[in-house]
Amino acid sequence: MIYADNAATTRMSPRALQVMTETAAELWGNPSSLYGLGQAAQEALNDARARMAKILGAEPKEIYFTSGGSEGDNQAIRSCARLGAAKDKRHIISTAFEHHAVLHTLKRLEKEGYEVTYLPVHENGIVTAEEVKAAIRPDTCLVTIMFANNEIGTIQPVKEIGAVCRAAKVPFHTDAVQAAGHVEIDVKEMNIDLLSLSAHKFHGPRGVGALYCRTGLPLYPLIEGGAQERNRRAGTENLAGIRAMVTALEEMAAHLDENAAYVSGLRDRLIDGLSRVPHSALNGDRAHRLPGNVNFCFEGIEGESLLLLLDQAGICASSGSACTSGSLDPSHVLLAIGRPHEVAHGSLRLTLCEENTAAEVDEIVKEVPRIVEYLRGFSPIWQDLQSGRRAHML
């Protein structure tokens, strides 16, 4: 089996898995308990927080452990919205191609009376700091823009956007779920006020993540209850998950440059190979993209049937086709970069990691064109494109 869906989730690192089981077996006390067993767990929690902070360039007290990316996104946005409302500021700036954890939270806030500006992301899938600057108003209470897009992998000019927000004194949140562990992140250097990440995207476990919130910026809890996480996130800490997450992130951080060089080499080999399919196109900027992300549209075919046939060939991938999501609309990300519906239905996302090999990439490069050609063979759209009844879009 060739696993090429690392943006969906990753295999846990053996070391992280070991730390997780050891922690669950040995450090099973409640960190809030006063006796030694609990205090040992508290110490391990403090240690994990300090290590996580170090990787991100933050202070330990700026790190809040969460259940994952969606929770972090929800809390960051809701908290800043509440802060804004207290000052009668109810305008938020974001982009059209955020993850649904951000978009759906913003849609909810719109219903609650907030106004949201969704900046365009252009054909290359990148928003500019100038556009953010131009959109900031006196009543803007938050800018939330993802670090790297989950579907097309494009990396945003986070540092520049952060500088613009800092100058305007507007909090800047970034959803770094796809970026953490794969590209360099330094929250101070990059002018980031809030950042959410998720462990399972960098070989950590499911159900655990972290939210960074800069000192001086108030953070309201999303989950009310006990005094854990300094009253910002109730619930007995998932210490086994937290320690495994930090272990996985440290491993990734220690090999960041070599991983990026190796994985982007595989990515480029895959992009070059798939570019030879006629009437296909790479989605998103070729240079400013995550090391492992490849996303193509193939004209005349539909993504779900492509995925099912790739699965038969032992290749795990994903698509922005409507049929894979259970909705009528194809991916909002592909529509945001200007792909027409017809073309967006025929998308394929392949996301690689350091566990993939060149031989696997070559196998994908062999199988995808074969399957695309097979499906085009009985596609009425392709027949119309070939006969000239329909004009090519790619």
Add this chain to the structure above:
Amino acid sequence: MALYSEKVMDHFLHPRNVGVIEDADGVGEVGNAKCGDIMKIFLKIDGGVVTDAKFSTFGCGSAIASSSMATEMIKGQPVEKVMELTNKAVVEALDGLPAYKLHCSVLAEEAVKAALKDYFDKNGIPYDPAQFPEAPSCASCEMH
């Protein structure tokens, strides 16, 4: 794969009656590229009997399987019997479809009927237009 029944996967992986009939007696095309599925069905009709049926489909696994199954079900059948084909019968023959994929079976029924209507029109055969209502299944796409 648990998403689809074995029957659906069989018809998706080994679709029956794939292709076009150049001198078809009736051709029906339904669906919309914007929605992500188009089905085109070609019929040969001789002596009031569908002697051959082929399909071309742009769509997901269940759209391809539905086309394959529908063409299998109508081959060799008299026209009056083919007129009675329902999407429900296609779904049953496929051992079910996920709820959000039922749309694909509706397209298969509509494509077969559109091909029959084409045959009736070409041959001046009278029919009740009420039997061929405008396809509602893609109405939601018109909002795009």
